[in-house]
Amino acid sequence: MFVQQPIAILDSGVGGLTVAREVMRQLPREKIVYFGDTARAPYGPRDPKVVTRFTREIVDYLIQYRPKMIVIACNTATAFALEEIRAIVDIPVVGVIKPGARAALGRTITGCIGVIGTEGTINSGAYEHALLEISPNVHVISEACPLFVPLVEKGNFRSLQTYETIRSSIGHLRKFPMDSLILGCTHYPFLADVIQEVVGPDINLISSADETAREVSNILQDQGMLARGEVIPVHQFFCSGEPQMFKSIAQQWLGEQIELTPVVWQVPQIG
Amino acid sequence: MFVQQPIAILDSGVGGLTVAREVMRQLPREKIVYFGDTARAPYGPRDPKVVTRFTREIVDYLIQYRPKMIVIACNTATAFALEEIRAIVDIPVVGVIKPGARAALGRTITGCIGVIGTEGTINSGAYEHALLEISPNVHVISEACPLFVPLVEKGNFRSLQTYETIRSSIGHLRKFPMDSLILGCTHYPFLADVIQEVVGPDINLISSADETAREVSNILQDQGMLARGEVIPVHQFFCSGEPQMFKSIAQQWLGEQIELTPVVWQVPQIG
Structure with a gap:
């Protein structure tokens, strides 16, 4: 595990940005890779099995960025998928x-x-x-x-x-x-x-959001996994739906320009 | 590890009661064994090695009550002795x-x-x-x-x-x-x-105090170590100095009667 690896934050859409903003504020050295599954939001009315599958798909996507920790910044996904995600990855997984x-x-x-x-x-x-x-x-x-x-x-x-x-x-x-x-x-x-x-x-x-950022801070500090050095991290954002609305909300909420990559799911998204 | 075992909280004197009160409030099922080293307070002006020795002696004393966790509710002792205590016990040790x-x-x-x-x-x-x-x-x-x-x-x-x-x-x-x-x-x-x-x-x-109680709650909940059941725990208090002042401050701060056992250190306490 390399301490400069990013923290992966995922949500059904823009909600997890509330967690991302607090992580940025409380842990300014940490790089974030964020996934908002806006094409399939909201998760709230969906079947628990579908929510779990969607969460796994996002984790599979983000894992290519070699995160040192995963934050499931969505309450619905935390309620249904936290334990399963913990069982399949060997890095800390934090729910909300x-x-x-x-x-x-x-x-x-x-x-x-x-x-x-x-x-x-x-x-x-x-x-x-x-x-x-x-x-x-x-x-x-x-x-x-x-x-x-x-x-x-x-x-x-x-x-x-x-x-x-x-x-x-x-x-x-x-x-x-x-x-x-x-x-x-x-x-x-x-x-x-x-x-x-x-x-x-x-x-x-x-x-x-505030409390989860504190929990991320706890784990990173207690496990000696905090990022070091003076480099200002460049965060990366991904969303599965219409990018313009996501970008507009994200930039307004975070108060800075963001680098956004649209992602098109390759598999049928019924559920 | 049996979840009904107590949480050990130690301090140079009455200060750790601020942590104990928050643990009682946030975790009403948990039993506490508390040690206030009032005979040797304050720790602040003492040599780091002496503070570490004192902290070890208290841990040695409290360990007979088979705690599931130790809280070093004294900043001076945390600064000097936390790592050493972590190295010698096999239960979680929390500092402030x-x-x-x-x-x-x-x-x-x-x-x-x-x-x-x-x-x-x-x-x-x-x-x-x-x-x-x-x-x-x-x-x-x-x-x-x-x-x-x-x-x-x-x-x-x-x-x-x-x-x-x-x-x-x-x-x-x-x-x-x-x-x-x-x-x-x-x-x-x-x-x-x-x-x-x-x-x-x-x-x-x-x-x-507030934050440390939250950290205790984090660890117990995340590790499945929370006490269970409906039994109201009876806490135990120990102090090494004059018991009357300790008891008076403790009862005033905690808002309840306490069971206090005076402890006389058997070894010379110079340092």
């Missing part, structure tokens, strides 16, 4: 669910924690399991929000439609005594301002 | 310095980070090293505060003397553009209110 759960347990005072995510993530019960495994007394309120990812993939972060969609999806969560809300989908930090407005200013929004 | 450093990198916006700690910790350069290893562009301002630990060990958290000591020790840090200040000694969270008042409300105080 347990870091987010632990962060929420570190922040909550009332012990009442909300979780919003895709249907796949919420139905998997992965957050509830991760939370209750650690702390038997927390109360978890989960809500699937299938309409949020499409808003983000279209770059529609702050419109009236966005506000109305979010209000009608999670406005009722205000009636619970929760003090922390896990953004259990890496797309949701794009919508954080509106989500905060809808749930009220006193709720801690827990972004798995 | 790298978690604190990573938390600061996750919070800073300006990239200017302050660190306060004992002479031993500050002179070791351990925080500077941990920060710069990850992020070459941060600017680190360090200040040794030898007078703080004795204030805490005497239970003197908020007096005028405390305020004056803190103001004259770190008041000048306000002139730097730092936005985050690492409390690089587990005793300092006892003084957090006064420290915040002295450095101003806009500075993020980074407590290694």
Whole structure:
């Protein structure tokens, strides 16, 4: 393992950019190779087996760049495919669910924690399991929000439609005594301002992006795998769908120009 | 390894209680065995070899309780003895310095980070090293505060003397553009209110206690070592010095009665 090898980050689309941005900020020496599977987003409504197959295909693609670590920066893929990917590669594989759960347990005072995510993530019960495994007394309120990812993939972060969609999806969560809300989908930090407005200013929004970047930092530092030297890394981005929208969202979110390579899947993508 | 075995937490005195409290809060199923070496506190001004010997002696003592993990909840001991302890036991050993450093990198916006700690910790350069290893562009301002630990060990958290000591020790840090200040000694969270008042409300105080508890949670969950079941654990506390002061501070800080066993060191303690 060569410490200058990149970190591979993958997602169904642009959501994993929230993790990539935090990795860039917290670990400025690390080079990133990023894959957004925009042609097949959203993953949330798909069958777990299909999500696992898609995740394997992306890992197969990124592995040619010889990453030292893989970050599954998609909650749905983490819920369904993390263990399988861990079993087939011999480098550390980090998901986004347990870091987010632990962060929420570190922040909550009332012990009442909300979780919003895709249907796949919420139905998997992965957050509830991760939370209750650690702390038997927390109360978890989960809500699937299938309409949020499409808003983000279209770059529609702050419109009236966005506000109305979010209000009608999670406005009722205000009636619970929760003090922390896990953004259990890496797309949701794009919508954080509106989500905060809808749930009220006193709720801690827990972004798995921040926490996952911290986890990446933990592993690299503890295992002596941090990149060294003064070279500024040049990141590489890949997306399977229409490149212009991806590039526009990525550059806006990351605040810099990116080098983007479109990828066309060679196999039928039904599922 | 049996998951119901306790977590051993050790410190030169009452400082590690800040870590213990967070472990109790974040991991309510876990049983703790805690050792405060109050007879020999503070460790800060001591020779590194003496600190390492003391740390080994405490580990030798706690190991009879068959812990599944050891937390060196003392920055000075982490700086000098962490690697040696890791080499002699076959269970995970967690220190407090790298978690604190990573938390600061996750919070800073300006990239200017302050660190306060004992002479031993500050002179070791351990925080500077941990920060710069990850992020070459941060600017680190360090200040040794030898007078703080004795204030805490005497239970003197908020007096005028405390305020004056803190103001004259770190008041000048306000002139730097730092936005985050690492409390690089587990005793300092006892003084957090006064420290915040002295450095101003806009500075993020980074407590290694919170972050270390999160790291403990990471390791236990990722390695399948979390305690299970519904039994409420009964923690055990040991201290080498005068038990009454330790008990009073511990019960006040933890908000519950504790079971305390005084320990008398059998060997000469010069050093």
